[in-house]
Amino acid sequence: MSVAPDVRILPAPAVDDALLETLRGLDLPTFGHILEDGFARGIQRIAGGETLTVGRVVTVKLVVTDSRLVHYMTSLVQPGDFVVVDNGHNTTHASVGGGVAGALAARGAVGVAVEGTVTDVVELRESGMVVLGRGLAPFTTRTQPDRPVQGGINVPVTIGGASVRAGMIAMADENGVLFAEPDVLAGLVDRVRGMMAWEPPAMARVRAGETTLAELILPPEDLAALDALASAGRIAP
Ligand SMILES: O=C([O-])CC(=O)C(=O)O
Numbered sequence: 546m547s548v549a550p551d552v553r554i555l556p557a558p559a560v561d562d563a564l565l566e567t568l569r570g571l572d573l574p575t576f577g578h579i580l581e582d583g584f585a586r587g588i589q590r591i592a593g594g595e596t597l598t599v600g601r602v603v604t605v606k607l608v609v610t611d612s613r614l615v616h617y618m619t620s621l622v623q624p625g626d627f628v629v630v631d632n633g634h635n636t637t638h639a640s641v642g643g644g645v646a647g648a649l650a651a652r653g654a655v656g657v658a659v660e661g662t663v664t665d666v667v668e669l670r671e672s673g674m675v676v677l678g679r680g681l682a683p684f685t686t687r688t689q690p691d692r693p694v695q696g697g698i699n700v701p702v703t704i705g706g707a708s709v710r711a712g713m714i715a716m717a718d719e720n721g722v723l724f725a726e727p728d729v730l731a732g733l734v735d736r737v738r739g740m741m742a743w744e745p746p747a748m749a750r751v752r753a754g755e756t757t758l759a760e761l762i763l764p765p766e767d768l769a770a771l772d773a774l775a776s777a778g779r780i781a782p
């Protein structure tokens with residue numbers, strides 16, 4: 546066996562710890578009110594993630610059901626890393642299971658998201674990491690004895706339509722996962738904090754019957770036009 550000539554294993558850029566800590570105090574879906582890109586569409590939480598996980602992105606690109614690079618990655622990963630595995634939209638062969646997840650967690654990784662399926666769900670839950678993917682499968686990628694290693698580590702990948710590179714930041718919770726550049730997230734911190742502070746008292750007023758969500762959110766001219774339509778009986782009041 547050998548390694549294909551185009552395989553690259555790159556270092557992952559460092560990410561500012563203070564920014565990661567700031568982001569841990571924020572709320573992922575609030576970023577979803579603002580950003581459109583970077584959310585991995587169709588990638589669902591499978592284990593962990595009961596609270597927000599934030600980490601530095603490292604990547605693994607796999608090719609043709611070959612597991613060797615994801616197994617190798619378990620010896621490169623650093624504490625706080627969030628591993629993104631691009632299994633090339635192969636949803637038949639799971640590329641992460643209890644073995645990989647346990648080895649990543651043992652080195653301090655905080656999460657793993659797979660463009661593809663995962664397996665060993667009980668062990669994934671025990672890993673303590675947040676694990677996301679396109680679902681579960683009972684059989685796996687594996688060492689391919691008759692082919693050279695292909696793919697790459699910390700090369701650009703895609704997951705759920707999002708373009709992801711090492712050194713981005715991942716934010717994952719029960720709702721899913723966002724990948725974004727550190728400066729983009731840093732630039733949104735104040736706005737997200739403001740939105741998070743606005744919502745609880747506003748919703749308390751809605752629950753108390755003092756106002757409605759529509760009154761709080763819709764532009765007055767839109768609300769007036771909709772009220773006129775409703776009172777004309779064209780939509781239900
Ligand atoms: O070994 C694999 O590639 C997938 C798996 O089952 C594990 O990580 O336990």
Ligand SMILES: [Mg+2]
Nearest residue numbers: 642643644665
């Ligand atoms: Mg396994």
